[in-house]
Amino acid sequence: MKYSSWNSVASYLVENIKKKIENGEYGEGSKLPSEKMLSEEYSVGRSSVREALKMLQAENLIEIVKGKGSFVLSTDARSKGIDQWYHSKKEVFRDLVEIRVALECLAVKKAAVKVTDDVIEKLISINQAYEATSATDITTRLEYDEAFHRLIVKTANMVLLEDIYNRFESAYTEYRIKGFVLTKYFEKAAEGHRQIIRAFQNRDEKSAEQLMYEHIYEVVDDIEKILEITK
Structure with a gap:
């Protein structure tokens, strides 16, 4: 897996998860895989996964619910x-x-x-x-x-x-x-x-x-x- 001189591992994860949301693999209201599962899937550290999830939340694509996980927001909730x-x-x-x-x-x-x-x-x-x-x-x-x-x-x-x-x-x-x-x-x-x-x-x-x-x-x-x- 290669990253550009400016792109971070977190950025790579964000773009991949975004694509899965856009193509419906992660549907509206669905729960994303856990930090541990994403870490294992992409062979990256959990700190990078946490950073990526925070960025996705900041872009208003997901909601992180403490103790429960990360959930894909509906189109209406995003707007x-x-x-x-x-x-x-x-x-x-x-x-x-x-x-x-x-x-x-x-x-x-x-x-x-x-x-x-x-x-x-x-x-x-x-x-x-x-x-x-x-x-x-x-x-x-x-x-x-x-x-x-x-x-x-x-x-x-x-x-x-x-x-x-x-x-x-x-x-x-x-x-x-x-x-x-x-x-x-x-x-x-x-x-x-x-x-x-x-x-x-x-x-x-x-x-x-x-x-x-x-x-x-x-x-x-x-x-x-x-x-x-x-x-």
């Missing part, structure tokens, strides 16, 4: 679930956004004066791959988006910041995926990445910091506008 989920977790979402802004604006400011041409080329390559990925392949686009932001944090070269960010990222992932699904933010994100890259090329730390702030809040504004409509 209604995302906005209801955001309404129920609005305060937590806002807190997470503020934490993300604090971490990433500091990271991009520090990275702007340390970035090398090699890192800039990697950021360009990641963003191009992001844009080339099908809009329906949310999992892969998410991975490219995360890779872009993770490389900026790494380039800041602050060990404690990177450690905090890595811990935070797992908590924010579900919100990030649902933001992508709910707002169709893909195209705006690519343009935001390009603007940040240009600031890096100019070694302009103030511009990079402001652009990161705007980049994060752009999707937040879109989400909140949609939530106002769905109230």
